[in-house]
Amino acid sequence: MDPFLALLHSFSSSLSESELSDLKFLCQHKIGKRKLESVRSGRELFGFLLEQRAIAADSVGFLETMLKAIKREDLMLRLEQFVEGAEDNAAEQPDVNEKRLQKVAIEVICENVGKDWKRLMRSLGFPEVKMDRVVAAYPFNLLEQLIQSLREWQKWKGKDAKVADLIKALRDCGLNLVADRVEQKLLQMSTETK
Template sequence: MTSKSSAYTKALQSLGGISGSDFGSWKNLCRDDIRRTTLESIRNPLELIEELEQKNIVGEDNVRPLIKMMKALGRLSEAEILADYEKKWALTESNQQSEYDRLLLRINDALEDSELDNIKFLCRNYTGFTKDKRGKMTSCRDVFTGLEQALLLDKNETSTLKDLMKQINRLDLCRHVDKYEQKYNSKSEPFSSGQQVSDLSDEFDIIVRHIGKNWRQYARRLKLVEADIDHIMVKHPYDLMEQSRESLKIWQQRNSSNATREVLISTLRKCEFNYIADVMEGKIVD
């Protein structure tokens, strides 16, 4: 009978044939997690995987980052092999929900009353966190429920939680959130064969370069809600370009194969951002 370890190794071996420009692009996708000098010394896919394992980015219980990378490279057959492994051996949705609940309970139990007051103050500008409602929040679990209702926290989105822990200087609890995110690759979607996600990085670059403070109007047209916009502004308070890019990432993650270049262009025109649409269509040289 095949063991989990051998099944994992076999799934990784399917990536061993990636070479040339695809391998270069794959290394480029890892640049935020692996130092440039280390990346330059990596000669083949198996060495790259080993480096990702050493940094706890991937492992037997978490191949989701590799699935995401293969999809980005257009290597759908490799992504499907990894997805098949994940379905049979890796962590399930119920596992993730249970661990998410344990994470919130651990944080709730670890925080003092004074820290709860600080957290409620930090949340004062979030949707639903009125003065009256904050006054009725007697535990961090109440705050977490409020964040979930404001769409700022769930098992796939824990960045707001981590930011709050950083702001009250509870770096020990930040590490717990980090460990959870590494295990479950927060915000990523499971691979579905036949469902292709377009590479819209060039289109995103054009929009981010030109849209400026109008990104919120555009985001609303793309069906993002006010809680999304509030969260983005809190996450990137002084950087318009990062705010607009984050909104586009959220839109793409939620719409998957329906997130297309054509939708971006038609929505730009609905907002009368015709110059940006013309640049994207090549009618104007940027």
Template sequence: MDKSRFRAMLLAISDKLDEDHLKKLKFLCQEDIGRKKLEKINKGIDVFECLIERAKIGPDNTDVLRRLLDDIGQKVLVDIIDNYERHATGSPAEIPDAKEQEKINIATEVMVVQLGRRWTLVGRKLGLTTTKLEGIKEKHHNDLEEQVRELVREWMKMQKNKARVQELIQALRACMLNLTADLVEKKLKEIGTL
């Protein structure tokens, strides 16, 4: 993946961290970076730089960064990582257009709230292998929400530019998760994208 694009993504995240979130981030990174070094840091980008130096994060490794943002209550900033990874995984011809991505993001957020452990059923309907599903479970061991997000990311990697929100809705209905499918459609109608 592109290093300059990765650094631009880190800068975008850093710019959105307020003083309180930076303090929490530094607290969580004490083991990896060290208290003395962290005392001199007053920007998120400097924390990220230290994590890069220690090979905790990198262009192909955003798991620690995702977990840190989640732990400091900044799940919203995880979208910046998702956007980076979607664009870094292929050329524009291999990813859905911006409008379809927005619909998929909305569907994902509804699914995150609604699915719980039933996400594996939906994963099978979407064509993910048992090995891939087990890998997602292992990668995000105690985080059902992140498992659902990872499921959608993996499905999008498989589908590339053919990924459509309608396919997610059909998979939900095929798994008898009609309430979740209805909520996705309702949310899409509310913002006028369905």
């Protein structure tokens, strides 16, 4: 399955009728009036845009402009992640064991870190701009902001993302109890696998 088509399909299912109407208005110069009148879903609209070569997996500028115009920051973030993911596939990733440890550490962090998540991300050296994008995409969901920020941090650091960095950052910003819980969980996990 084409990942770009899957992304467009998911965008289509999350559009309201008024957002679809706004997108159709924005596409008047790309798609003929008759075709636009027949469009009843985002999927159909994106299909016409693909036919016209107005959007493509390697050419998302127009799609990004449209999403910005209808103020769908969440979809813009997903599009950006798609583009970065395509670029990052060539980058080295952490080994399987480190990924497993990170997953456990992140679960514990998400259960125990609340409104202090930005302080943690700053301690990890995560760029403020990326945090702002995550907040814009999930404005009323603190947990999702933390989860997405940690995922973005993992992508940003690539193979250099280490659980030790997470624990150090937790301690650096005074979240020692959470750091202890992460270490306990990792220790428990290592004894279970022996």
